[in-house]
Amino acid sequence: MSxxxxxxxxxxxxxxxxxxxxxxxxxxxxxxxxxxxxxxDVMVEYYNKYNSNIHxxxxxxxxxxxxxxxxxxxxxxxxxxxxxxxxxxxxAGTTESVNLVANSFGECYISEGDEVIVSEMEHHSNIVPxxxxxxxxxxxxxxxxxxxxxxxxxxxxxxxxxxxTKILAVNHISNSLGTINPIKEIIDFAHSKNVPxxxxxxQSIQHKKIDxxxxxxxxxxxxxxxxxxxxxxGVLYGKEKFLNEMxxxxxxxxxxxxxxxxxxxxxxxxxxxxxxxPNYIDIIGLGAAIDYVEAIGLDAIDAYEQELLAYATEKFNxxxxxxxxxxxxxxxxxxxxxVEGIHFYDMGMLLxxxxxxxxxxxxxxxxxxxxxxIEGTVxxxxxxxxxxxxxxxxxxxxxxxxxxxxxxxx
Amino acid sequence: MIGEMTINEIQEGIIEEFAxxxxxxxxxxYLIELGTDLSGLEAQYQTDQNLIKGCQSKVWxxxxxxxxVVKLEADSDAIIVKGIAALLIRVFNNQTPEAIMNADLKFxxxxxxxxxxxxxxxxxxxxxxxxxKMYGLAFNHKANN
Numbered sequence: 001m002s003x004x005x006x007x008x009x010x011x012x013x014x015x016x017x018x019x020x021x022x023x024x025x026x027x028x029x030x031x032x033x034x035x036x037x038x039x040x041d042v043m044v045e046y047y048n049k050y051n052s053n054i055h056x057x058x059x060x061x062x063x064x065x066x067x068x069x070x071x072x073x074x075x076x077x078x079x080x081x082x083x084x085x086x087x088x089x090x091x092a093g094t095t096e097s098v099n100l101v102a103n104s105f106g107e108c109y110i111s112e113g114d115e116v117i118v119s120e121m122e123h124h125s126n127i128v129p130x131x132x133x134x135x136x137x138x139x140x141x142x143x144x145x146x147x148x149x150x151x152x153x154x155x156x157x158x159x160x161x162x163x164x165t166k167i168l169a170v171n172h173i174s175n176s177l178g179t180i181n182p183i184k185e186i187i188d189f190a191h192s193k194n195v196p197x198x199x200x201x202x203q204s205i206q207h208k209k210i211d212x213x214x215x216x217x218x219x220x221x222x223x224x225x226x227x228x229x230x231x232x233x234g235v236l237y238g239k240e241k242f243l244n245e246m247x248x249x250x251x252x253x254x255x256x257x258x259x260x261x262x263x264x265x266x267x268x269x270x271x272x273x274x275x276x277x278p279n280y281i282d283i284i285g286l287g288a289a290i291d292y293v294e295a296i297g298l299d300a301i302d303a304y305e306q307e308l309l310a311y312a313t314e315k316f317n318x319x320x321x322x323x324x325x326x327x328x329x330x331x332x333x334x335x336x337x338x339v340e341g342i343h344f345y346d347m348g349m350l351l352x353x354x355x356x357x358x359x360x361x362x363x364x365x366x367x368x369x370x371x372x373x374i375e376g377t378v379x380x381x382x383x384x385x386x387x388x389x390x391x392x393x394x395x396x397x398x399x400x401x402x403x404x405x406x407x408x409x410x
Numbered sequence: 411m412i413g414e415m416t417i418n419e420i421q422e423g424i425i426e427e428f429a430x431x432x433x434x435x436x437x438x439x440y441l442i443e444l445g446t447d448l449s450g451l452e453a454q455y456q457t458d459q460n461l462i463k464g465c466q467s468k469v470w471x472x473x474x475x476x477x478x479v480v481k482l483e484a485d486s487d488a489i490i491v492k493g494i495a496a497l498l499i500r501v502f503n504n505q506t507p508e509a510i511m512n513a514d515l516k517f518x519x520x521x522x523x524x525x526x527x528x529x530x531x532x533x534x535x536x537x538x539x540x541x542x543k544m545y546g547l548a549f550n551h552k553a554n555n
Contacts, residue, residue, distance in 0.1 A: 343488035345467040353434045361466045404439055
């Protein structure tokens with residue numbers, strides 16, 4: 001199984017753009033992936049031909065839109081192998097998915113003195129909602145640490161989990177270090193102590209085949225825009241058992257069954273958790289993105305990205321004064337680095353001048369930066385449409401910046 | 411201030427200087443040079459109070475009023491940002507609070523810095539200018555009361 005990045009690049013018009021007159025090298029895929037015309041075409045078609053508010057519409061257009069959005073739900077269900085399509089809740093993105101669980105599950109199951117566990121390498125969106133919950137409920141937030149390679153110290157789980165632990169929230173892949181965490185092992189261990197697990201799959205859904213049933217994940221969250229889909233749409237997968245017991249988080253249209261001023265009864269799953277008009281055209285776009293990714297094949301995507309990662313890692317390691325943060329054995333195509341004597345922001349600004357898009361700063365993982373005692377990093381993250389030639393362009397760019405700063409490069 | 415250049419005259423000088431650069435690399439090399447040469451701030455002034463919020467890099471400005479003019483010092487952990495701070499110091503240092511308040515900063519646009527440093531959260535330039543203008547406002551208020 002292999003893929004042809006040159007051919008696939010043609011699906012992404014933005015990749016042919018020039019930045020300050022130079023060809024764009026897009027290495028900010030961990031922040032957002034680009035969207036192929038196969039996805040935008042579907043969305044434009046819906047806007048131009050079928051746009052109409054979904055559900056309960058009596059007319060043709062509303063039925064078409066409803067069908068599109070509900071088909072997307074089934075595509076998501078199959079993509080992550082959920083047992084039921086009503087276990088797929090559409091949200092605005094990973095952040096909203098985590099907030100939904102922190103609020104609704106938190107309301108239902110967490111009380112004073114209870115504990116929530118997150119890892120030291122979580123994105124802020126898998127820390128702050130839990131922190132807010134713990135403050136509200138007078139519960140405590142505990143942290144599973146990682147070692148200096150950026151690998152979770154899962155042996156510590158045994159002492160961290162107590163009979164007050166109510167949920168464990170951990171990412172599948174770290175956005176700032178690239179570490180692939182052994183989530184199956186984590187879930188199995190947590191379950192042996194009766195602790196449910198939420199997986200933040202924002203950084204893995206585009207790289208790894210995910211099977212929520214095989215993992216036995218209780219909740220799993222991801223975003224459309226990191227899966228070559230549109231922005232503003234995401235998914236919360238939750239086990240039926242929990243979703244049925246959990247109270248609605250937001251109130252409004254769609255999520256109700258019957259409303260009187262005395263009492264409201266709630267709709268069934270998944271609508272109970274989808275208050276207001278759903279973001280249906282983006283949902284349809286997400287469905288198209290899943291079709292697109294599946295046509296290429298996640299295995300082929302993963303294999304090629306691993307090739308890019310291995311190539312880049314070897315070259316980066318040969319640069320003196322350059323340090324990679326995140327050296328786990330099991331990594332995805334993310335390289336976070338610093339060159340001694342060059343601030344990440346200076347590096348990012350100068351690479352930008354060469355048309356190379358990288359991300360700089362803390363990557364919304366300040367605790368990770370605190371672990372290493374740094375203020376931030378430069379992060380290059382690769383997708384299947386990137387090439388070794390582009391990695392060479394980045395290496396040449398870094399060399400140029402080193403020269404400008406008088407830092408030894410080779 | 412007799413004998414001192416006005417903010418506009420200084421800006422003209424900077425614009426002229428930058429017009430001589432042929433490409434972006436020369437321009438940024440010059441900013442790196444300016445940043446390296448700026449003496450910076452002593453640790454005691456690198457306080458949270460002097461820290462400019464909203465920058466990816468750390469930028470500190472220290473200002474005081476002496477003989478009716480504002481004295482500015484700055485530092486940053488990023489050299490290019492420090493170079494930009496050096497340009498701002500060149501423009502605003504030794505100017506009256508009133509002149510700082512009323513200054514029209516055209517040089518940023520004209521030397522092509524604004525297009526490269528868009529007014530996003532990661533960009534310190536907008537925040538730096540805002541902070542300096544705040545100093546101007548505060549010192550002006552103090553002088554008139």
